[in-house]
Amino acid sequence: MFRPAGDDRRQIPGTYVFDGDAAQRGFAINDMCFSFNKAENREAFAADEEAYMDRYGLSEEQKKVIRDRDVIGMLNSGGNIYYLAKLAGILGLGVQDIGALQTGTTVDEFKAALLAHGTRLKEMTHQGEAA
Template sequence: MKAKKKEYEDIPGTIVFDADQSRMGYGINMFCMSLLKAENREAFKADEEKYLDQYKLTPEQREAILKRQWIRMLELGGNIYFTSKLGATDGLSFQQVAAKMTGSTQQEYADMMLAGGRPVKGNRRKSEWEKK
């Protein structure tokens, strides 16, 4: 059975964390939440691959975690707030992780946000582009 198309699927650069994403990313999110405990952070840092063995992850999810592919983790079901725990484990602030996701420096990201965030133009639904 094919999943019904969601009305928000055509928003450029946006991954909506919904029930389907939650189910898909359960392993990523449980791994990330485990990093709330100091002993788990230490174990992960000691041997990342071995630590990940205790979580049900697809090969793609595992690779995204190990390579710190922040957007890919979200595409594969990661929740941005949970994946930020991995960033914190690496010594990164939420702002630094967000900057990596946008392909900018932390200062460029901060400046953009202080100026009001991404411009609306070009960031609305793709279906609106097709009407023009």
């Protein structure tokens, strides 16, 4: 072995580092998502998802997670979020919808958590000004 085995690789909780293994595993799903830059391809996918996934040679696992709109599953099967974002657009999902799906929260809860960081920043700034 010339590279660390999977278990020795650095783990960052809740984070999917898009390394060479992920890139190999996810080539087909990412290739399909890259094609969505063109409007006619987005329309073709929307018209017949199964045929479109076949055209790009997605694995059964990759097809299943797309059918299920299972974002974590897409990441596990090698999807990269920059490319998946193009699929999300077709599905009418913004980054906060995606965030909520992955964190098991509602979209309002996900947005509230982001706003809470902003509130904390304001408090820190006011404290700094008072100091």
